[in-house]
Amino acid sequence: MVRQPVLPLDLIDPPPSPAVDRGFTLIEITISIVILTVLALTTAMIVVPISRQQRTARESELANAAVRGVLESIQATPFSQIRGNFPSEDVIDVSALPEGELVLSYFREDDSGETVPVLADEEADPLFIQVDLSWTSPDWGEVERTFHTVRTE
Numbered sequence: 001m002v003r004q005p006v007l008p009l010d011l012i013d014p015p016p017s018p019a020v021d022r023g024f025t026l027i028e029i030t031i032s033i034v035i036l037t038v039l040a041l042t043t044a045m046i047v048v049p050i051s052r053q054q055r056t057a058r059e060s061e062l063a064n065a066a067v068r069g070v071l072e073s074i075q076a077t078p079f080s081q082i083r084g085n086f087p088s089e090d091v092i093d094v095s096a097l098p099e100g101e102l103v104l105s106y107f108r109e110d111d112s113g114e115t116v117p118v119l120a121d122e123e124a125d126p127l128f129i130q131v132d133l134s135w136t137s138p139d140w141g142e143v144e145r146t147f148h149t150v151r152t153e
Contacts, residue, residue: 074149088105106129126150
């Protein structure tokens, strides 16, 4: 009969370590919570400005679209009917923007080349058209933009 070597019992089935059986310590859990909180706050600090920028970009696009629509309407109107269809200093409501308003003004060049307002009964060719857009932005406060175009007969 061949003898088998005898191994010590602790090598065959080592006793469980106390650190393995007790789970996570309070310090480990606290450090994990702190790390996750810092990551969440960092993400929030990145997301909030991005969403604000997207909102203001959308607002600017709505403003540009409103002005573009009015200017295209003016360009499509026969020259002799522009001031009748779009009176000077007439306020046009821009419902897409909070408290949005468009105001049209007409100008002409005088003899010295200066731009002066066109009077109600006066004819001008070329007709310089100014569109003033104003609205109240939640991020920017009161916003005013001015656009120009020229129409000739």
